[in-house]
Amino acid sequence: xxxxxxxxxxxxxxxxxxxxxxxxxxxxxxxxxxxxxxxxxxxxxxxxxxxxxxxxxxxxxxxxxxxxxxxxxxxxxxxxxxxxxxxxxxxxxxxxxxxxxxxxxxxxxxxxxxxxxxxxxxxxxxxxxxxxxxxxxxxxxxxxxxxxxxxxxxxxxxxxxxxxxxxxxxxxxxxxxxxxxxxxxxxxxxxxxxxxxxxxxxxxxxxxxxxxxxxxxxxxxxxxxxxxxxxxxxxxxxxxxxxxxxxxxxxxxxxxxxxxxxxxxxxxxxxxxxxxxxx
Amino acid sequence: xxxxxxxxxxxxxxxxxxxxxxxxxxxxxxxxxxxxxxxxxxxxxxxxxxxxxxxxxxxxxxxxxxxxxxxxxxxxxxxxxxxxxxxxxxxxxxxxxxxxxxxxxxxxxxxxxxxxxxxxxxxxxxxxxxxxxxxxxxxxxxxxxxxxxxxxxxxxxxxxxxxxxxxxxxxxxxxxxxxxxxxxxxxxxxxxxxxxxxxxxxxxxxxxxxxxxxxxxxxxxxxxxxxxxxxxxxxxxxxxxxxxxxxxxxxxxxxxxxxxxxxxxxxxxxxxxxxxxxxxxxxxxxxxxxxxxxxxxxxxxxxxxxxxxxxxxxxxxxxxxxxxxxxxxxxxxxxxx
Numbered sequence: 001x002x003x004x005x006x007x008x009x010x011x012x013x014x015x016x017x018x019x020x021x022x023x024x025x026x027x028x029x030x031x032x033x034x035x036x037x038x039x040x041x042x043x044x045x046x047x048x049x050x051x052x053x054x055x056x057x058x059x060x061x062x063x064x065x066x067x068x069x070x071x072x073x074x075x076x077x078x079x080x081x082x083x084x085x086x087x088x089x090x091x092x093x094x095x096x097x098x099x100x101x102x103x104x105x106x107x108x109x110x111x112x113x114x115x116x117x118x119x120x121x122x123x124x125x126x127x128x129x130x131x132x133x134x135x136x137x138x139x140x141x142x143x144x145x146x147x148x149x150x151x152x153x154x155x156x157x158x159x160x161x162x163x164x165x166x167x168x169x170x171x172x173x174x175x176x177x178x179x180x181x182x183x184x185x186x187x188x189x190x191x192x193x194x195x196x197x198x199x200x201x202x203x204x205x206x207x208x209x210x211x212x213x214x215x216x217x218x219x220x221x222x223x224x225x226x227x228x229x230x231x232x233x234x235x236x237x238x239x240x241x242x243x244x245x246x247x248x249x250x251x252x253x254x255x256x257x258x259x260x261x262x263x264x265x266x267x268x269x270x271x272x273x274x275x276x277x278x279x
Numbered sequence: 280x281x282x283x284x285x286x287x288x289x290x291x292x293x294x295x296x297x298x299x300x301x302x303x304x305x306x307x308x309x310x311x312x313x314x315x316x317x318x319x320x321x322x323x324x325x326x327x328x329x330x331x332x333x334x335x336x337x338x339x340x341x342x343x344x345x346x347x348x349x350x351x352x353x354x355x356x357x358x359x360x361x362x363x364x365x366x367x368x369x370x371x372x373x374x375x376x377x378x379x380x381x382x383x384x385x386x387x388x389x390x391x392x393x394x395x396x397x398x399x400x401x402x403x404x405x406x407x408x409x410x411x412x413x414x415x416x417x418x419x420x421x422x423x424x425x426x427x428x429x430x431x432x433x434x435x436x437x438x439x440x441x442x443x444x445x446x447x448x449x450x451x452x453x454x455x456x457x458x459x460x461x462x463x464x465x466x467x468x469x470x471x472x473x474x475x476x477x478x479x480x481x482x483x484x485x486x487x488x489x490x491x492x493x494x495x496x497x498x499x500x501x502x503x504x505x506x507x508x509x510x511x512x513x514x515x516x517x518x519x520x521x522x523x524x525x526x527x528x529x530x531x532x533x534x535x536x537x538x539x540x541x542x543x544x545x546x547x548x549x550x551x552x553x554x555x556x557x558x559x560x561x562x563x564x565x566x567x568x569x570x571x572x573x574x575x576x577x578x579x580x581x582x583x584x585x586x587x588x589x590x591x592x593x594x595x596x597x598x599x600x601x602x603x604x605x606x607x608x609x610x611x612x613x614x615x616x
Contacts, residue, residue: 015349015379022375026365086363089329095353095379270347274329275290 015096019104020112027074031113035120038066042128050135052128055153063125064159067117071168075109075175076187082272083183089274098270102180106262109176110169118156118165129153170258177265180272201252205245280304281326281426281457286335288318288325295321297481299335305425306454310472311461312575317478319461320360323428326459327357340425353380355426360434362415364403369414372403382423391417395443408435416444420451427451427458433467441467469571477578485578485585495589497526498570508596509603510584511577522573524588524599580608 038054045053054062081091094101129151136148159165178190281303289295295318303309313319324330325337328344328351337344342351367375369392377383392399395413397406406414412435419427432448433441449471452458462468473489496510501519504512512521577585584603587595 012349018378025375084363086359086361089324089357089359090363092329092347093327093352093355093357094376095349097349097352098347100349273331274324 012097012100015100016104016107019096019101020108023104023108024112031070031074031116034070035124039124039128042124043131046128046132046135050132052125052132055125055128055132055151057152060125060152060154060158063121063154064164067114067121067159068168068171070117071109071114071172072175072187074113075172076179076190078105078109078176079179079269082180082269088272092272092274098272099266102266102269105176106173109172114165114168114172118159122153122155125154166254170254170261173258173261173265177261177268180265180268197257205249209245280338280340281459282336282338283325284336284338286325286332286337288321288330288332288335294333295481296478299482301476301483301486303457303459305457306452307473308448308452308458308460308471310465310468310475310571311459311478312465312475312571312578313461313478314579315463318481319478320430322478323357323430323459323461326426327355327428328352329357349379353382354424355428356419356422356424357428358412358415358419358430358432360431361408362411364406364411364414366402366404368402369397369399372418377418377422380422380424384421384423388417388421391421391447394447395440409437409440412436413440413444416447420447425456427456429458429460431462431464432460433462433464445471465572465575472571475571475574477575479579479582484582485589487574487589491589492569492574493526495524495526495591496569496574497523498573499523504603504605506601507603508588508599510588510599511573511581511608512603512605513573513576514605520570520573522569522577522585524584524596 042052042054045051053059054066081087084091091101096104133148133151136144136151139145156165174194175187175190178186178193182189281301283299283301286299287294287297288299311319311322321330325332326339326344328339328347331345339351339355342348342354344351344355365372365375373383373385373388377385377388392414395417397410397414397417403411403414412432416429416432419429429448432444436444445468448458448460448468452471460468460472462472465472474491475485475487476483477485477487499521500515500517501507501509501512501521504519504521507521508524509519510522510524512519514520574585584599588599592598
């Protein structure tokens with residue numbers, strides 16, 4: 001019995017692996033093109049302006065933005081095939097359970113692609129910095145030669161540490177839920193829902209604060225600001241209350257939101273039926 | 280075995296099937312016949328798990344298809360009317376997708392690809408409609424699945440391919456396998472479908488085996504309907520093409536009339552003379568064998584008469600004789616027009 005269970009788990013892991021591999025086969029060429037375009041733009045700017053655009057001073061953050069956009073694009077189309085009138089039936093009836101299909105997509109969007117993107121960005125940024133250094137060192141301008149040692153390249157930790165990657169995984173989970181839910185325009189609809197969620201969460205927070213702290217002036221509240229202090233008109237909250245509110249916000253943002261997104265997305269995949277085609 | 284128990288399903292408010300019960304035993308190639316919109320594709324999708332019933336239970340070899348378990352999905356294969364294929368070559372398709380089916384028979388798949396003359400070096404999305412269909416059918420037959428659900432498999436196939444498909448399908452019949460084929464083009468697969476299931480008005484009207492049909496019914500050409508135990512008839516250029524409530528030999532004997540061959544003159548003189556000599560095989564081999572298309576039309580237009588004829592009731596013949604009124608049956612009227 002134990003062996004049977006183990007075999008089932010192993011088989012399931014094998015199928016998840018196969019699904020991830022198939023997803024990569026499907027999306028790999030698109031990602032390769034994206035990477036080539038980024039490399040091309042930077043090489044062009046290196047040749048024309050003597051500096052790789054994304055590696056230039058103050059622009060290193062572009063790498064993080066590009067990775068975020070890339071992960072959102074991939075996650076928002078994670079279940080595109082499922083909604084397709086013809087391909088959807090094939091997707092649904094491929095012999096792997098809805099859970100395996102969802103896990104494969106989640107591993108892909110939240111782990112594999114961010115890692116691949118980070119690795120590719122680091123490698124590309126480093127290569128560009130090497131080329132730029134070589135160009136500068138071979139320059140006749142001594143100022144350029146001196147500046148060569150200061151050339152930087154992007155690394156994953158520059159993006160903002162683990163918080164950035166955690167938030168990226170949450171964003172991917174939300175985008176996946178949107179992809180599982182909406183057949184048409186999933187990006188716009190998911191973004192709309194996310195904005196609505198923020199507004200509703202903010203409004204609930206404001207109402208609670210209004211009830212508990214009896215402040216009529218909530219316009220100056222700074223819950224989501226970086227100041228670390230929440231103020232209501234002339235009243236400043238105690239550090240305990242401040243901390244409590246922050247914990248609540250963190251629970252909503254890092255706990256409830258991803259949990260909701262993951263479960264909601266999974267049930268949308270599980271419940272999907274081939275009703276779009278003919279009878 | 281595929282079992283539908285009290286299955287109700289519909290799109291929106293109106294049910295397409297209501298309390299549908301049906302058992303499909305392994306070892307048969309079932310034909311699923313019905314008019315447009317009768318729900319043949321929905322029936323197949325329900326069996327495949329691509330749709331879920333509003334109520335009732337479906338079981339495919341012990342597995343509930345609506346749960347879409349990996350093992351359950353591996354044990355069935357649904358080929359839609361217009362199959363989707365990825366942009367890969369056949370060999371890559373096997374590498375990517377056949378690995379999800381533990382019982383996939385690669386050697387058989389290769390053989391079928393060759394038999395169906397499918398180009399191995401071509402990307403599947405570049406295949407024509409018919410080629411895509413043939414590829415999907417080859418993949419289904421080689422899948423090792425115990426339940427094959429084929430939606431309009433002959434649609435879009437050229438004449439030689441239809442012949443190939445008939446042969447391949449007949450070969451695919453296995454004592455442990457259920458093959459369910461929905462089709463409009465009854466004649467394309469007439470000889471291999473046994474039994475046939477006729478769905479109409481949200482229910483299974485008939486589930487008829489070929490033996491039952493040939494034992495109890497005959498199809499003949501008649502100069503007139505008078506005095507014949509006609510279930511359903513269509514007027515054609517040279518008389519009536521009718522479904523009669525008895526095999527040709529019995530009908531001729533019981534009514535004391537000539538055979539179908541003599542009346543319609545549609546069989547060869549040899550067959551006619553053999554028929555006169557009392558050779559039953561020749562009689563049913565001519566115009567005597569029940570025509571599936573005629574059976575289907577009869578089932579839709581005159582279900583109560585067909586039911587009566589198949590019931591085996593002693594007075595069934597007497598009750599049918601001479602009572603056929605084509606104007607009562609819409610399809611017969613349309614055919615006459």
